[in-house]
Structures are given as structure tokens and as C-alpha cells.
Amino acid sequence: MTVQDTVNDVFHRLAAGDLAEPVSPIREGWETDLPSGRTVARSTLQEEAGLLVVLGSAAVPYLLSWIMNDNAALRYVAIYALERITGEKPYLPYFAQADPEGHRTRAIEVWRAWYEAGK
């Protein structure tokens, strides 16, 4: 299975509302809905993102497209994974549906530049 397949599998599973076995019973943070309607906490999404973080820099190009997803939970998983992999944290409001100020585009450029610099 390629890195691209692994990345997309995680997001497709989350979109369907299937969560990985929880690492901890502790739940923290805001809550939001997956596309399936299932409500999840920020800590749950961070656990899911952990499965992507372990893929390392090779996952970066495949995570970028998920930044533009309509669902805030899926966007957050991609953003959190990218922040952890790259160490770059551009300002990006997680719940803003529209992005008139272009924060997503600018963030993608930051992460793309990080990836290109490391190639």
C-alpha cells in the first residue's frame, strides 16, 4: 500500500464515521461532526491524525488536498498532521467554511515550501 493510499484510507474511513480503536479514554477539546454526522472531540481527531504523522514527510503532498475539504473535522486532521510533521503552524481558522482572506492557500504554500526544501 502506498503512502497516498494510506492517507486516503484514513480520511475515507473518518468520513464514513469509523474511528480507530481509542488510545486513551481521555477526551478533551471542542467537538465537531464528521461527514457521517458522528460527533467527535478534538482529542479524538488528534489521535486519528497520529496515524498520518507516523508516515512522515512523504505524506505531506497527499495531506494538502484535504485542507480544502468542506468538513471541518477532516480539515483539522489534515492540518494537525501537517503541523506535527513539518513543525510549521501557519494561522488557519479550523472552522471557517469560507476562506475569503486566503488563509488556506497561504498555509498550503508554507507546507509545500517545507516539503520542496526537504526533497
Place this chain on the structure above:
Amino acid sequence: MRTFVHKAPQTAEAFHPVHRQPRMLQTHDKAIPGDTASSEAARWGYDFSRIPIYPRAEIAEAGHYAPPSAKDKSLDANGDDDGGIVVHDQSPDAGTPDAGTKGGAAPVAPVAAKKAGVQSFEVKWTENPAMSATNARVRLDYTVKFKKDAAFDPALAEFRQNAFHKLEVTAGPHKGLKDDNSPLHDDNYSRADDTAGNAKTDTNFVCNDNPGASGLDKDDVLDYSFTAEQMIIDTSDANKQIEKKGPHTVTIKGKHLRTVTGVPKTF
């Protein structure tokens, strides 16, 4: 009113005939490997490296450029004041070559630096509506209104929360389960967590936290506590704390129906 997008440098050299007429790529021009200018020329059909670039300060010093004074500026339609704004120059002679330079170099009006300010800040601790036999959680709701005027800029304000929890299941199917991440530490909240999607330039910030444990059994005897404090800091002043709520602690104890202390409480 004109839209001020870019004011070209008015130096003598910038208006030299050689530079005023863009030199279009000629058919006999050949790209030289490794020559960036030639490569760019071949790519775009024009050698952009031929455009002289001057530091703005140098141009202003020479008396050819003066930034519009503060009174001549207005912000874009929604009044947001962040980087990348479009500045509309409202002076009658704005955009003309001599704008702002009549009678010598125009004095630059001193602009007072803006800072972060809070109009109102509320933290509400309540029992979580999702509380059940398997879910033991509380809820915190944060509501902040930032000041926005000539002296205050909401984009300079940040939200922070320091927190820790302690959990132990002392009896029941999950007996022995323990977790403790004390002492108080930054748990990575920021203005990016605004659940209403407000941008940093907006005056409002709303968010929430739903700390606790899930996946419990109704017979699990729980001993859980959560402590948190919330701060507003001014990023323009070395992250100086300008407002703070808490710290406050809630506890959830026993087996279903569990006892919650420390709620409701509003700061």
C-alpha cells in the same frame, strides 16, 4: 477615491527611456543554461530582471516617494486590519507623481501602535449534556469580545488555556486505569479554534472544551478532576496577559450516576 495598489518608484533612473520601454524578447535571444534572467525571459517573453528595484526607504529619502499619511488611508470594505489589506487612497491627488511631495518631502504622520484589548470575556463551566454511563464529561464555553478601534486591533489578541487532568478508575471493569498530565500546561488552544469560524480580525471569539473520559462502564468507579485557566494575551506586547479566568477545578466521582462538583460556575 482611487484604489491604491502600487505606486511606482519615481526615480530618474526608473523613468529612463531604456527602462520605460519594456524590451520584449527578440527572436535571436537564446536562453543560456544556468542564466536565470535568460531562462525567465524565455519563459515569460520578457526579462523581468531588467526592471530596477529600489528599497522603498531609499526612494523616500530621495524625495520621490512618500507613503500616504494615515488620514488618507481607509481599510477594505469590512474594515479588517490585517496584513495584505487593500488600501484605498482617498486624497484628491493620490496616485499622481507628485502626490505628497509638494513643498519637499512630506512629513510622515506618526501612527500609534495598536494593541490587543478585551471588551468582555466569559468562561462558563457546566455539566456536559453528553454525560452518560459511558461518558463522564463537563463542558466549558468561552465567549470573548475584543476591542476594535483606533487603539485596539483584535488580530493582536490570542486565546490560551492551561489545563491538566487526573483520572483513576478505582473499581469496576476498568479498575486500575490511570492518567495524570499535571501540572498546568498549555493545551494548544488559540484563535484558530474559534468554533464559529471567526477570523482573528473579527471582534468575537467563541469556543468550548469537553474534558472527561469516554468508553467507561456504568460500574466503573471514577475519580476524575480537571483544572483549567484561560487567558487573553497581547501578541504585540511580548504576549502580555491582559485577561485571565480561573484556575478552576471540577471533579466527577463514583459510578453511574456520577457526582459532579464545581459546576455550574461562570467566570
